[in-house]
Amino acid sequence: MNKPASKQIEVQIMGQSYLLACPVGGESSLLDAVERVDTAMCRIRDAGKVKARDRIAVLASLNLAFELSQKESAPATPTAPSHGTTLNGAAAGTSPQAKTRLDDLMRRLDQTLGSDGQLL
Numbered sequence: 001m002n003k004p005a006s007k008q009i010e011v012q013i014m015g016q017s018y019l020l021a022c023p024v025g026g027e028s029s030l031l032d033a034v035e036r037v038d039t040a041m042c043r044i045r046d047a048g049k050v051k052a053r054d055r056i057a058v059l060a061s062l063n064l065a066f067e068l069s070q071k072e073s074a075p076a077t078p079t080a081p082s083h084g085t086t087l088n089g090a091a092a093g094t095s096p097q098a099k100t101r102l103d104d105l106m107r108r109l110d111q112t113l114g115s116d117g118q119l120l
Helices: 027-047 053-073 096-113
Strands: 006-013 016-023
Touching: 006 027, 016 027, 027 053
Parallel strands: none
Antiparallel strands: 006 016
16 A cells, blocks of 8 residues: 555644644654744734734744745855844844834735734
8 A cells, every 4th residue: 555645743833733734754844844833923922012813823924934035045154143133023133124114014914904803
């Protein structure tokens, strides 16, 4: 018989359970990704400015995508220590321009989500 191409793994993100499909052999990578997402979402939640889970998820995904794009566009030099800058502005060292862009993004997100706070 053929081995299954994927398996299901139950994970917790911000206290909520999710059943995720995972390629066989990719469990470690998936669990690392879950840990990053959970950490990012909990950090935003714990900052206390955003309460809705869907908004926290959007901000966390934007922060992670921003960090990834920074790493991809960085020149191939030895890694410098991180200064903890994120899009949500919670970290020290956020520039006024980034804060303005974040405020604009938050306004547009609020308008898009409307009063029901639902993304989908």
